[in-house]
Amino acid sequence: xxxxxxxxxxxxxxxxxxxEAAADVFGQLGFAGASVSKIADRAGVTLGAVYFxxxxxxxxxxxxxxxxxxxxxxxxxxQGLQHAIDVxxxxxxxxxxxxxxxxxxxxxxxxxxxxxREENSHQQWTSIMADNLRAAQxxxxxxASTDIEAVxxxxxxxxxxxxxxxxxxxxxTDLPNRVAEMWQCLLPAIAVPSALSxxxxxxxxxxxx
Amino acid sequence: xxxxxxxxxxxxxxxxxxxEAAADVFGQLGFAGASVSKIADRAGVTLGAVYFxxxxxxxxxxxxxxxxxxxxxxxxxxQGLQHAIDVxxxxxxxxxxxxxxxxxxxxxxxxxxxxxREENSHQQWTSIMADNLRAAQxxxxxxASTDIEAVxxxxxxxxxxxxxxxxxxxxxTDLPNRVAEMWQCLLPAIAVPSALSxxxxxxxxxxxx
Numbered sequence: 001x002x003x004x005x006x007x008x009x010x011x012x013x014x015x016x017x018x019x020e021a022a023a024d025v026f027g028q029l030g031f032a033g034a035s036v037s038k039i040a041d042r043a044g045v046t047l048g049a050v051y052f053x054x055x056x057x058x059x060x061x062x063x064x065x066x067x068x069x070x071x072x073x074x075x076x077x078x079q080g081l082q083h084a085i086d087v088x089x090x091x092x093x094x095x096x097x098x099x100x101x102x103x104x105x106x107x108x109x110x111x112x113x114x115x116x117r118e119e120n121s122h123q124q125w126t127s128i129m130a131d132n133l134r135a136a137q138x139x140x141x142x143x144a145s146t147d148i149e150a151v152x153x154x155x156x157x158x159x160x161x162x163x164x165x166x167x168x169x170x171x172x173t174d175l176p177n178r179v180a181e182m183w184q185c186l187l188p189a190i191a192v193p194s195a196l197s198x199x200x201x202x203x204x205x206x207x208x209x
Numbered sequence: 210x211x212x213x214x215x216x217x218x219x220x221x222x223x224x225x226x227x228x229e230a231a232a233d234v235f236g237q238l239g240f241a242g243a244s245v246s247k248i249a250d251r252a253g254v255t256l257g258a259v260y261f262x263x264x265x266x267x268x269x270x271x272x273x274x275x276x277x278x279x280x281x282x283x284x285x286x287x288q289g290l291q292h293a294i295d296v297x298x299x300x301x302x303x304x305x306x307x308x309x310x311x312x313x314x315x316x317x318x319x320x321x322x323x324x325x326r327e328e329n330s331h332q333q334w335t336s337i338m339a340d341n342l343r344a345a346q347x348x349x350x351x352x353a354s355t356d357i358e359a360v361x362x363x364x365x366x367x368x369x370x371x372x373x374x375x376x377x378x379x380x381x382t383d384l385p386n387r388v389a390e391m392w393q394c395l396l397p398a399i400a401v402p403s404a405l406s407x408x409x410x411x412x413x414x415x416x417x418x
Contacts, residue, residue, distance in 0.1 A: 032242075109318055112377045122374035145397070150390045157370030157387070158363055164373075165331035165366060168321045178366070181359045188354070189398035 015053045017043045022060045027103040031061055031110040058114035061107055065121050068104040069128055075208035080139040082199055084132035085183055089206030092179040096172035105163050125156045141195035158182045176203040224262045226252045231269045236312040240270055240319040267323040270316055274330050277313040278337055284417035289348040291408055293341035294392055298415030301388040305381035314372050334365045350404035367391045385412040
């Protein structure tokens with residue numbers, strides 16, 4: 001293997017270690033409590049190595065927040081309204097065990113310190129949820145009266161509140177249950193009867209196998 | 210006025226100043242960032258004066274969190290489902306301008322540090338919302354299929370998420386709008402048609418005059 005490739009491989013490995021360490025540190029200490037030197041220590045690399053890959057603590061935090069949606073991939077293939085539900089159940093199931101999602105949840109209430117207002121995680125998730133609901137609408141699963149954007153905002157708000165309260169009460173253990181319950185309350189308002197009878201909000205939709 | 214009464218009056222005034230200062234400090238710095246000495250400084254009293262009234266920073270924070278519901282008194286008289294809605298709209302309207310409610314909102318995600326698990330603000334508000342929904346049920350305003358406890362949890366979760374995201378995006382300015390929108394989405398699932406036609410979710414329900 002050529003020398004340049006070896007060097008690049010090592011750089012990529014270091015970058016991944018830094019991001020992983022940042023997720024741990026942000027998840028434990030939040031944005032205000034974290035520092036680049038704590039992240040370097042946790043990763044076992046020099047300060048210079050962190051700054052080679054990221055310009056600042058802000059950039060590291062933005063990176064972790066912006067990656068959240070791509071980490072949530074439902075284990076069961078689905079479309080339309082079922083997919084919208086599956087995304088939330090998968091997130092709820094993974095959150096307690098995924099350091100990146102835990103960091104994202106911890107950073108959400110400090111994000112005005114490092115994320116431009118229009119790129120915050122609420123906007124990001126609302127836009128994904130609205131896309132999923134539009135797909136559901138195209139499949140004629142939603143009532144004509146459904147306000148897609150409003151429902152998307154409600155789902156994201158309710159999931160945010162659920163994860164906060166679930167953390168305080170059960171360290172996120174009952175989060176899938178709370179998310180399923182949210183859909184149970186909401187579906188009669190938005191889904192047509194034929195869709196309602198097909199849709200599953202069973203928590204296992206968020207788990208592989 | 211007798212000497213003892215004067216003394217008691219002065220003690221009560223000091224206590225109120227301490228609580229007010231605590232709300233300011235918690236609202237700005239959160240639980241972790243606050244300290245009894247910062248609160249004493251803000252109140253313009255000695256450390257001893259604070260400790261005369263409150264044993265610890267924890268007790269001050271618990272006091273502020275537990276007082277939240279009594280601060281939210283809808284300006285327009287109402288009952289049942291309308292009252293449930295009015296409580297949330299009043300909270301949404303007062304939050305940006307009331308230092309006690311702002312402190313409560315800021316403390317919500319740190320409360321596992323000072324509130325016993327079963328007394329947290331989520332439980333507190335959910336129980337109030339469930340009572341209001343049960344009153345609505347007694348007035349035959351709710352569909353028979355409505356799961357009161359589940360809807361109460363959803364409303365509290367959605368309000369929590371809405372206030373967090375509204376803070377990041379508009380410093381709480383659009384919160385009444387987000388809360389009204391939540392009810393707009395949710396009501397078709399829970400209210401019978403005759404109630405739906407009477408209920409108002411106009412933001413002005415949360416404002417006096």
